[in-house]
Amino acid sequence: MKTGYKVYDCMTTKPISVSSAATLEECAKVMDKNHVGALVIKDNHESKGLITEQDIVRKVIANGINPQAKKVKDFMEKKLIKIKSSDDIYDALIKMRDSNIRHLPVVDNGKMVGLLTLKDILKIEPQLFELLVEKFELREETRKPINRVISNEAICQGCGAYVEDVKKVRGSLLCERCASEQG
Numbered sequence: 001m002k003t004g005y006k007v008y009d010c011m012t013t014k015p016i017s018v019s020s021a022a023t024l025e026e027c028a029k030v031m032d033k034n035h036v037g038a039l040v041i042k043d044n045h046e047s048k049g050l051i052t053e054q055d056i057v058r059k060v061i062a063n064g065i066n067p068q069a070k071k072v073k074d075f076m077e078k079k080l081i082k083i084k085s086s087d088d089i090y091d092a093l094i095k096m097r098d099s100n101i102r103h104l105p106v107v108d109n110g111k112m113v114g115l116l117t118l119k120d121i122l123k124i125e126p127q128l129f130e131l132l133v134e135k136f137e138l139r140e141e142t143r144k145p146i147n148r149v150i151s152n153e154a155i156c157q158g159c160g161a162y163v164e165d166v167k168k169v170r171g172s173l174l175c176e177r178c179a180s181e182q183g
Contacts, residue, residue: 003088003089003125006085007083008114010121011116012115015038018041019072020043022072023071024065024071025067028053037052037054037117038051038102038117040105040112047111050076082104085108086108089121092116104116104117152165152166153166154166154173155173157174158174158175158182163175
């Protein structure tokens, strides 16, 4: 399914970046200050990799590693999944979904020209959210509202009364009395 929107329509053209010599603590502070979840790692104006807040939490904090003492170059992702700026955002979303990533470097002619995030895509095409849902893992499913019995209560579209058991008649939600009158 093509959307007609290209990656360049919604990508960030100047993503926030830091040097590979930055500490992980510095990276976290830059992310916080700029309200971003990923940083491009650059040395001499050349992109070397990417670090995300998930990388910092899972690879560093969860393992008891001191983020003040370690450099981003030791934890950044160097083998990046990429996309071209001329690709459709649908293709980007499928690539992100299948790779379980939220940030996708945009590369043209071997050079990084931007960064595409899930939020970028969903701001332009919110209906694409459905494609992501199948990858989401629900924890404690039994207590989530999505798994509860769906109530049949509503306002009758015939008389305007609130009823606990509506019936659908010719496309309208009706109480028992109005439904019987419709025959």
